[in-house]
Amino acid sequence: MRRTAFFVSDGTAITAETFGHSLLTQFNKVDFREIRLPFVDTEAKAHDAVSLINKAAEAGEDKPLVFSTIVNHKVGRVLTNANAHIFDMFATFMEPLERVLGIESSPRIGRAHGMGDSDTYEDRMEATNYALTHDDGISKRLDKADVILVGVSRSGKTPTCLYLALHYGIKAANYPLTEEDLEQPRLPAFLREHKAKLFGLTIDPERLCKIRETRRPGSRYASVKQCRYEVDAAESLLRAEGVPMLSSTGSSVEELASRIILHLGLQKDAS
Missing domain, CATH: 3.40.50 (Rossmann fold)
Known part of the structure; x- marks a missing residue:
């Protein structure tokens, strides 16, 4: 129909x-x-x-x-x-x-959808700039972050951070877990310093494979074996550290953002 x-x-x-x-x-x-x-x-x-x-x-x-x-x-x-x-x-x-x-x-x-409240507008622009300058682990100075998303590469961290910034004025940083990180028993020390702000994003390995394949076709990075290893290792590490997490598979950015806000108590005015 x-x-x-x-x-x-x-x-x-x-x-x-x-x-x-x-x-x-x-x-x-x-x-x-x-x-x-x-x-x-x-x-x-x-x-x-x-x-x-x-x-x-x-x-x-x-x-x-x-x-x-x-x-x-x-x-x-x-x-x-x-x-x-x-x-x-x-x-x-x-x-x-x-x-x-x-x-x-x-x-x-x-x-x-007006921007009559100049303070709200400025908050969102500042949060957006923060998300861009703290994307993919660019900066490890995370004192001003409201939330820090952690997960393997291409699990949906960046779009979720930008959505949180643009719609809620939330300063969201993100850090991609590398193979080196996944081989360690603990999360990097600079992340553990802000444990209350951490939130994990995971993803179905097969879905991750398809996403990575469009970026680096035929690479080890995009192989199903590598994706399965990274997702399993990341989930184990986050569970061991007591970090809450959600799967981005089949979830919209809006849903992920709403659940993160609810879980971490970050409720702010929406657009």
């Missing part, structure tokens, strides 16, 4: 896509073709969006699904002319929320 899903907004469409995609993942028997239509902020653009949606309806056997977070009522009204099933996320929740709060909303495009 195949269906087309549109995420439409007069802003970036990030909210519509995130929420809509979360709903669609609950229907694993359907193959969804997902299309994002951001910045539909005029009636003319809304008519263009309707044309695209209608073309998809004509090409498919079923009506497309449209997840909308359009704030402007006039623009949103145009969208209802599409030959599709419309899920207006703001309309669903806004009226009940106004009743509960006892006040009317003050619609403004882009407010959900």
Whole structure:
């Protein structure tokens, strides 16, 4: 079964896509073709969006699904002319929320992902710079780190660190365990000094092999045997040191970041 899903907004469409995609993942028997239509902020653009949606309806056997977070009522009204099933996320929740709060909303495009709080923005930029300068063990001065991710090369440490920085302002460093490290009975001393900040990332060896193969095809580094050795040795070392760990196999960066924050008590404001 195949269906087309549109995420439409007069802003970036990030909210519509995130929420809509979360709903669609609950229907694993359907193959969804997902299309994002951001910045539909005029009636003319809304008519263009309707044309695209209608073309998809004509090409498919079923009506497309449209997840909308359009704030402007006039623009949103145009969208209802599409030959599709419309899920207006703001309309669903806004009226009940106004009743509960006892006040009317003050619609403004882009407010959900704005950078109005300059302190929050600066925190995230500083954390991002920190993640970049403390990536892959570049710096062993980790006093200012909020969290230090440890694991074998290509286990997902760098993207997770950057996500923690950009979305939460968390200063995340990471260190790749080398063969030399894995042959030792203990983690390097400079890591043990910050044991409360350590968190391990592991990965399925076969998945690791595929990732490494794209980087260094045919190398010992990418062989299944080497990947199995490194993953097994890293997991044993982290368990012996009492370092909590998660597998990045099949987990999104968002999920990994959320679980790390929860486990280490690093809750900060999200974007």
